[in-house]
Amino acid sequence: MTARALVLAAASVGPSTLHAPLRARDTELMAAGLRALGVHVSTMDDKRWEIRPRPLHGPAHVDVGLSGTVMRFVPPLAAVANGEVTFDGDPYARKRPMGPIINALRELGAQIDASPADGLPLAIHGKGSLPGGEVTIDSSASSQFVSGLLLSGVDYDHGVTVRHVGPPVPNEPHLRMTVQMLRAAGAAVDDSVKDVWVVAPGRLTGRAWQIEPDLSGAAPFFAAALVTGGRVTLAGWPRTSVQAVGKVREIFAALGGSVTLDESGLTVAGTGKIHAVDVSLGDIAELTPVVAALATLADGPSHLYGVGNIRYHETDRLAALATELGGLGASVEEKPDGLLITPKPLAGTQFRTYDDHRMAHAAAVIGLRVPEIHLDDVGCTAKTLPSFPHLWADLVKSGSNNGAEG
Numbered sequence: 001m002t003a004r005a006l007v008l009a010a011a012s013v014g015p016s017t018l019h020a021p022l023r024a025r026d027t028e029l030m031a032a033g034l035r036a037l038g039v040h041v042s043t044m045d046d047k048r049w050e051i052r053p054r055p056l057h058g059p060a061h062v063d064v065g066l067s068g069t070v071m072r073f074v075p076p077l078a079a080v081a082n083g084e085v086t087f088d089g090d091p092y093a094r095k096r097p098m099g100p101i102i103n104a105l106r107e108l109g110a111q112i113d114a115s116p117a118d119g120l121p122l123a124i125h126g127k128g129s130l131p132g133g134e135v136t137i138d139s140s141a142s143s144q145f146v147s148g149l150l151l152s153g154v155d156y157d158h159g160v161t162v163r164h165v166g167p168p169v170p171n172e173p174h175l176r177m178t179v180q181m182l183r184a185a186g187a188a189v190d191d192s193v194k195d196v197w198v199v200a201p202g203r204l205t206g207r208a209w210q211i212e213p214d215l216s217g218a219a220p221f222f223a224a225a226l227v228t229g230g231r232v233t234l235a236g237w238p239r240t241s242v243q244a245v246g247k248v249r250e251i252f253a254a255l256g257g258s259v260t261l262d263e264s265g266l267t268v269a270g271t272g273k274i275h276a277v278d279v280s281l282g283d284i285a286e287l288t289p290v291v292a293a294l295a296t297l298a299d300g301p302s303h304l305y306g307v308g309n310i311r312y313h314e315t316d317r318l319a320a321l322a323t324e325l326g327g328l329g330a331s332v333e334e335k336p337d338g339l340l341i342t343p344k345p346l347a348g349t350q351f352r353t354y355d356d357h358r359m360a361h362a363a364a365v366i367g368l369r370v371p372e373i374h375l376d377d378v379g380c381t382a383k384t385l386p387s388f389p390h391l392w393a394d395l396v397k398s399g400s401n402n403g404a405e406g
Helices: 002-010 025-036 068-078 091-095 099-107 144-153 172-184 215-228 245-254 282-295 308-312 317-328 357-367 379-383 388-398
Strands: 016-019 040-045 048-052 060-063 082-088 112-114 122-127 133-137 160-164 196-199 208-210 231-234 258-262 265-269 278-280 302-305 331-335 338-342
Touching (some): 002 025, 002 048, 002 172, 025 060, 025 068, 025 379, 060 068, 068 082, 068 099, 068 122, 068 144, 099 133, 144 160, 144 172, 144 196, 172 282, 215 231, 215 282, 215 357, 245 282, 278 282, 282 302, 282 308, 282 317, 282 338, 308 317, 317 338, 317 357, 379 388
Parallel strands (some): 060 082, 133 160, 278 302
Antiparallel strands (some): 016 048, 082 122, 160 196, 231 265, 258 265, 302 338, 331 338
């Protein structure tokens, strides 16, 4: 939500503010990328960020790090800048798919030089405007391809119409978030036809954004409640949300938790017993590592599916989970779009993160039950939650036989 609000603010008329923004490596890279294009972004105050749009221009260089939102949301915006804008990032970022959005931008009128594999590094030669129009893409590897085009489509001469063809788009709640936030900023968006999104040309208006707590970041803490038989509350949770809170509540309930929403926040309580599940995680794919970790501690075999797209995240998460969970002693069978996990006695050993914050979350959850789990790199959690090690240590320290409050 922070990433989307930053992009919308950069494309708006008038200033915008982000209240309670997520400060993490990904969002700092997004802010830095927009600054490189000429946008004034003040992030000095942790509680309130201020953005004042200015004419977008090059020459500029954008460091995407390992952030999918930066590498897929900023190029469509840079296409209307005046001058050359180059993009590159961490070594693994060059392996993440970019072809659909690069080819779409070319069809919409952008001049782009990219690597032979249609990925990073790339250069966009902006002319200050983009014709826009209609484009057909396969967004089955990431919903961010569609979101990136929609977020900047209002600035294209003819707007943008995006048609998806291929297997289902993953993480549809993220697309709904994009559409809702565009409309809140003043865009005319038609998503009445399945797999077709139309953004009319126009101007966005600056506004104040209230950023919600992050459900994906909260997942390992909720999982802690299930593993320990404790209780964890995510304070400040809104009554209505642009996130897939319904799906999150369903999966934690299926795993054996009790999920409630009241004035104190969103609370997950556990009994210490975890149930096996047979479930599609397609709408909440970011939770797959944490759910897989819980599955290794469950009362029977679990089947997690519908998440083939997470092979293209910070690492091939399905392969990484199969390797690391298997290394602890679980029986893990890797499928094209998921995992079959059969619990077996686990023993602590080194757990590799592959520079992936969600892998670190999975290891932390298992470490509540299995001693001597050694992470090779907890620093990777700074990607989306720099305070994770501190928050996790506080949660574990505050735990007792009667549960934990967090």
